[in-house]
Amino acid sequence: xxxxxxxxxxxxxxxxxxxxxxxxxxxxxxxxxxxxxxxxxxxxxxxxxxxxxxxxxxxxxxxxxxxxxxxxxxxxxxxxxxxxxxxxxxxxxxxxxxxxxxxxxxxxxxxxxxxxxxxxxxxxxxxxxxxxxxxxxxxxxxxxxxxxxxxxxxxxxxxxxxxxxxxxxxxxxxxxxxxxxxxxxxxxxxxxxxxxxxxxxxxxxxxxxxxxxxxxxxxxxxxxxxxxxxxxxxxxxxxxxxxxxxxxxxxxxxxxxxxxxxxxxxxxxx
DNA sequence: CTGAGATCCTGGGGGC
DNA sequence: TGCCCCCAGGATCTCA
Numbered sequence: 001x002x003x004x005x006x007x008x009x010x011x012x013x014x015x016x017x018x019x020x021x022x023x024x025x026x027x028x029x030x031x032x033x034x035x036x037x038x039x040x041x042x043x044x045x046x047x048x049x050x051x052x053x054x055x056x057x058x059x060x061x062x063x064x065x066x067x068x069x070x071x072x073x074x075x076x077x078x079x080x081x082x083x084x085x086x087x088x089x090x091x092x093x094x095x096x097x098x099x100x101x102x103x104x105x106x107x108x109x110x111x112x113x114x115x116x117x118x119x120x121x122x123x124x125x126x127x128x129x130x131x132x133x134x135x136x137x138x139x140x141x142x143x144x145x146x147x148x149x150x151x152x153x154x155x156x157x158x159x160x161x162x163x164x165x166x167x168x169x170x171x172x173x174x175x176x177x178x179x180x181x182x183x184x185x186x187x188x189x190x191x192x193x194x195x196x197x198x199x200x201x202x203x204x205x206x207x208x209x210x211x212x213x214x215x216x217x218x219x220x221x222x223x224x225x226x227x228x229x230x231x232x233x234x235x236x237x238x239x240x241x242x243x244x245x246x247x248x249x250x251x252x253x254x255x256x257x258x259x260x261x262x263x264x265x266x267x268x269x270x
Numbered sequence: 271c272t273g274a275g276a277t278c279c280t281g282g283g284g285g286c
Numbered sequence: 287t288g289c290c291c292c293c294a295g296g297a298t299c300t301c302a
Contacts, residue, residue, distance in 0.1 A: 001295070059296085076296055078280085093280090112279045114296070129298095153273080162297075169296075219281095259275085260295070 002075040004134065004167030005210035006221050006229065007056050010081050013224030014054040014063065014106070017083045021100040023049045030095040033108065036119040045069070045119060046098065058130045058166030063106075068122030073108060078220045079115030082107050111220070131164040134203055139165070141200045148188040148196060155191060155199070156184035157258040168203065171216055171238045174263050176202040178237045178247075183269045184262050185255075209234075237263040 002010070026046040028034045036042040050066040061081055063071040073081055080091055084105050090097075091109035096117050098106040108117050120126050132139050147164055148155070158164060159173040168176070177184050179202035182195055191199070210216060215229030218239060222228055237245070240252045240263060250267035 074297080077294085110279095111281075112295090114278065116297095151272095157273095160296085258273090 001077045001169055001171070001219075002079065002215070002221055003059055003169035003172055004056070004207055005172070005231070006215035006223075007059050007061050007075065007167075008211050009215045009223045009229065011054045011056045011061050011224075014061070014081070014083065017104075017224065018051045018063070018100070018106055019053055021051050021102060021104070023047065023051075024099045024101045027097045027099065028095070029097075030113060033095040033110070033113065033115065034117050034119075037121050037124070040119065040121075042119055046071075057127050057133070058162055059169065060127070060130075070120045070122075072118045072120050072126055074116050074118075075110070076112070076114035076116075078112045079108065079110040080220065080222060081224060082109065082222065082226050083224050084226075127166075129163050130166040131162060133166055134168070134207055139200075139204075141197050144200045145193070145196050148191060151188040153188055154185045154257055155182060155188045156260075156262060158188045159203070160258070160260070165203070167207070170260055170262075171218070171235070172203075172206055172210065174238045175206045175236055178264060178269060179206055181268050181270065184257055184264050237265060239263060 023046050026043040028043055034042045036045060051063055052066050053064040055062045059074065061073045065071065075081065082091060084107055086103040091107060093111040094107050094109040095113065096108040118126065148158065151158060156173050156177060159168050159176065160170065176199060180195065180198040182191065182199055210231045213230035214223060215221060216231040217228035218232050237252050241254045242251050245252055245265040245268060248265065248268045250265055252263055253266055255262050
């Protein structure tokens, strides 16, 4: 499932390949995937557009267009955003294809069809409900501390809440909590000041290390060039049920927290 | 405000 | 072996 590091990797890949290209036509194969503002026809609006840049917000990949409009893609669990050369075959579940004038194309594929590609107007505020970016200057230990203050919700559920911090998903929530030695079920308000500092550091650290390895491919994730990430090889707890904790040797356990699988170490996460 | 539960989908795993 | 059932999982919406 693409989280911040995966989307960052995708967006960086797109920056090097599609910026400057012109869209000849946009083909929608599954209507519900492509969303446009009222009165705007998705395909028609994209015809002739030029790509001016790519960026990321939370887990969303953004492709900026010369008109000032943007394409905002949420990949959810199985979404893929891949640039393909002429003659290359479609990925299974390809729902939207942007054909460029040079014969290459940007494809959005999603087997489970949970993802969406949204055309956004120049002045449209689409990210009102998204929280702070973990790499922004505003994400300080102090800001994180006040975010947790008074909250009874389990710390892991809070990390997954995109309205508070944008970009953390199940994999990196588990990994950051392990790195900070914090039990996922602890009420947010019960974290000590040193624990909050450790977790703040761990969040930034784990996301940065994952970006350096071009993301985690546990199932479907591939980058814009169709390549898998590398962070799955150094996961500490996620998906490692029964395997020894790499820090203390105690077997990794799996519990369910907020309807999500949660992997952690009983001995070193308190 | 906060949390719980349903919803959307499909591949793949488990059970028989 | 083969088939059927069931379920994970991110964001969003409804309901309590």
